Each structure stands twice: as C-alpha cells, then as structure tokens.
Amino acid sequence: MAQRLVRAKGKISKAGIPYKVPEAPHLAERLHAVLATVYLIFNEGYAATDGDSPVRADLCEEAIRLGRLLVRLTPEAEAGGLLALMLLHDSRRTARHSTEGEMIALDAQDRRLWNESRVDEGTHLLRASLGRNRPGPYQVQAAISALHAEAATFAETDWPQIAGLYAALEQMTPSPVVTLNRAVAVSHCGSAEEAFQILDSVAEVLAGYQPLLAARADFLRRLGRDAAAQTAYRAALELTTNAAERGFLEKQLKTLRLGD
Numbered sequence: 001m002a003q004r005l006v007r008a009k010g011k012i013s014k015a016g017i018p019y020k021v022p023e024a025p026h027l028a029e030r031l032h033a034v035l036a037t038v039y040l041i042f043n044e045g046y047a048a049t050d051g052d053s054p055v056r057a058d059l060c061e062e063a064i065r066l067g068r069l070l071v072r073l074t075p076e077a078e079a080g081g082l083l084a085l086m087l088l089h090d091s092r093r094t095a096r097h098s099t100e101g102e103m104i105a106l107d108a109q110d111r112r113l114w115n116e117s118r119v120d121e122g123t124h125l126l127r128a129s130l131g132r133n134r135p136g137p138y139q140v141q142a143a144i145s146a147l148h149a150e151a152a153t154f155a156e157t158d159w160p161q162i163a164g165l166y167a168a169l170e171q172m173t174p175s176p177v178v179t180l181n182r183a184v185a186v187s188h189c190g191s192a193e194e195a196f197q198i199l200d201s202v203a204e205v206l207a208g209y210q211p212l213l214a215a216r217a218d219f220l221r222r223l224g225r226d227a228a229a230q231t232a233y234r235a236a237l238e239l240t241t242n243a244a245e246r247g248f249l250e251k252q253l254k255t256l257r258l259g260d
Contacts (some may be wrong), residue, residue: 031074035082035138038066042086046093047242054097054244060090071125080129081139087122088145091115103248107154119149140169159188176202180212187219195219210239214249226256 022030045059067083095113096104126142144165151157166182179202187195199216206212217232233253240246 027074028076031070031076031079034070035078038063038070039082039086039138041066042089046089047245049241054101054103054242055093057093060086060093064090075132077129077132077134078136078138080125081136081142084122084125084129085138085142085145087118087125088142088149091118091122091149097244101244101247102251103244105248106148109154111153114149122146123149135172137169137173140165140172144169157188159185163189176205177209177211180206180209180215184215187222192219192223208239210236213239217249217252221252221256230256 041059042063045056045061045063048054048056064083064086067079067086070079071083073079091114092106092109094115095109095111098104122142123146126139126146129139129142144162147158147162147165163182163185166178166185170178170182179198183195183198183202186198196219199212199219203212203216213232213236217229217236220226220229220232230253233249233256237246237249237253240249
C-alpha cells in the first residue's frame with residue numbers, strides 16, 4: 001500500500017494534476033464512490049476479515065466520523081442513509097461477542113447491551129433521509145437495520161417486511177449477496193423451501209463464498225438435516241479466516257456431532 005501511494009503521488013506530480021473541488025454537477029457521481037469506500041472501512045471494522053480480533057473499533061469509529069462529515073458537507077439523502085446504517089449496525093457492537101471474544105448470533109444477543117443513543121440517532125437520521133423522497137440502497141439497508149433495532153426480541157422481528165426491503169434492494173442494486181440476504185430473511189418467515197430455492201438461485205455465482213455456505217449450513221440445521229448441515233459447516237470453516245466466526249461455526253458443528 002505504501003508503494004502504491006508513492007507511485008500515485010509521483011504520477012500526480014509528473015502529470016501536473018491540480019487539486020480542485022469538483023463542480024456541483026460532478027459531485028453526485030463521485031459521492032457514490034466515497035460512500036462505498038467509507039462503508040468498506042466500516043465493514044472491515046465491524047466484522048474483521050482476518051486476525052484474532054473479531055471487531056476493529058478504530059475503523060468503525062473512523063468510518064462513522066467520516067460519515068458525519070459527509071452529512072455536514074452534502075445534502076444528499078444517501079449520505080444520511082449511510083451514516084444511519086453504520087450507527088444502527090454499530091449499536092449492536094458490544095452484544096455481538098462474549099467477553100472471551102466468542103461470536104454471538106443475533107437471536108442470542110442480549111438486547112439490553114445495544115447502544116440506545118446510537119439507535120436513536122440512527123433512526124432519526126433515517127427518517128430525515130427518507131423524508132427527502134430520494135430513496136437509495138443505503139437508506140433501504142438502514143431501514144432493515146432499524147427493524148432489527150425496534151424489535152424487542154428476535155421472535156418479534158418483522159421478517160416479512162425485512163424480506164420485502166431486501167426485494168426492493170435487489171431492484172435498486174441487483175446483487176447475488178443481496179439475494180442471499182433475502183433468502184435468510186425469508187427463512188425466518190417460516191418459508192424454508194422458498195428460502196432454499198432463493199439460495200440455490202445464487203449458489204453457482206457465489207460458489208466458494210463463505211457466507212453462503214454458512215447460511216446453507218444454518219438452514220439445514222434448523223430443518224433437522226444434521227448430516228448435510230455438518231458437511232456445509234465444514235465447507236464454510238475451510239473458508240473462514242476470522243477467529244471469532246471460526247469458533248462460532250466450530251461450536252455449531254460440535255453441537256450437531258453430539259446430537260448424532
């Protein structure tokens with residue numbers, strides 16, 4: 001990365017490229033890339049892809065700081081949507097792992113540990129952004145996260161509405177990963193077979209994608225198909241580099257083995 005920065009600086013200097021703030025017509029097209037980069041920073045902090053630490057709080061806080069700055073600098077609704085999304089996700093940070101660093105699934109989290117001030121700020125920002133009548137992908141994702149935050153318990157989560165929002169997100173930004181998330185939501189609506197059909201529709205394009213394998217293992221476990229679930233968990237483990245997530249999957253696999 002250091003070498004890339006040096007080369008980039010050299011190229012800019014040699015070409016005599018001046019620094020200037022883009023004119024208003026060009027800001028919107030550049031904003032999308034900026035928002036995406038900030039969200040990538042947050043995601044790497046929220047769920048580290050490698051290493052022993054499951055969360056990098058420094059990256060989460062930096063992304064949120066940048067998000068606040070963007071909201072101050074631009075009236076674009078999606079800037080507020082992204083900040084709302086990050087705040088709502090981050091509100092669950094403390095509850096997502098045990099004191100020993102073990103991953104805790106959403107249905108087992110102690111919701112009393114969720115940060116209420118971040119939930120309140122996130123939902124307020126979301127309402128303000130939606131009020132501008134310029135819906136976008138970050139606002140839809142924030143709405144999904146808000147539904148999780150508003151549910152008193154996992155059982156009371158409005159999964160049909162979440163599935164509907166993922167369907168809307170698919171229309172805005174078609175992506176096999178979004179389809180995978182819709183499948184997970186549908187599975188919690190009690191439609192296991194429909195969820196499997198959705199999952200299978202992206203299985204080929206997401207071959208080797210760890211979250212898909214982990215989702216398939218969870219579906220199979222909940223359906224009582226233990227042997228197939230064990231195979232899926234092993235496949236997911238082969239692609240898991242985060243220590244906390246690996247521990248969670250190993251625990252699920254061990255539980256299934258004990259039930260044999």
